[in-house]
Amino acid sequence: MTGFTLDDLARIVAQRADASTAEKSYTRSLVEAGPARCAKKLGEEGVEAALATASGTKVELVAEAADVLYHLLVALRVREVDLVEVMAELERRTVQSGHAEKASRER
Numbered sequence: 001m002t003g004f005t006l007d008d009l010a011r012i013v014a015q016r017a018d019a020s021t022a023e024k025s026y027t028r029s030l031v032e033a034g035p036a037r038c039a040k041k042l043g044e045e046g047v048e049a050a051l052a053t054a055s056g057t058k059v060e061l062v063a064e065a066a067d068v069l070y071h072l073l074v075a076l077r078v079r080e081v082d083l084v085e086v087m088a089e090l091e092r093r094t095v096q097s098g099h100a101e102k103a104s105r106e107r
């Protein structure tokens with residue numbers, strides 16, 4: 001079990017998005033290219049993950065899912081949306097459906 005979390009990756013994305021121009025950073029190049037470029041990458045990776053879900057191997061799906069999560073975090077960053085806002089929305093839905101207490105009891 002890895003201790004690496006989406007929060008960890010979001011922090012790295014935020015740091016790299018602000019990297020100096022002298023540093024080579026793929027994240028920075030995407031953010032500099034703007035929301036449309038980030039959206040295109042996110043869309044492409046989403047389609048690739050969907051294809052891997054339908055007919056790829058588990059190894060391919062793991063790689064495509066990682067690409068989707070990374071590019072989603074870059075998209076959130078370029079539109080200045082914090083991951084915590086997304087998690088709060090997910091938590092709100094969980095509470096609404098009555099699953100929150102059950103999940104915390106099972107933890």
Ligand SMILES: N=c1c2ncn([C@@H]3O[C@H](COP(=O)(O)OP(=O)(O)OP(=O)(O)O)[C@@H](O)[C@H]3O)c2ncn1[C@@H]1O[C@H](COP(=O)(O)O)[C@@H](O)[C@H]1O
Nearest residue numbers: 009012013016017024025026027028029041066067070071
């Ligand atoms: N998860 C990733 C990640 N996934 C893919 N890539 C880079 O994405 C680039 C393009 O890969 P693609 O397969 O999308 O190829 P492509 O479609 O031809 O590329 P495009 O020109 O269309 O973007 C490669 O250079 C990869 O290195 C990534 N680059 C960075 N990260 C994460 O971001 C962190 C910071 O990276 P830097 O910003 O480069 O410091 C890293 O530590 C990783 O955690």
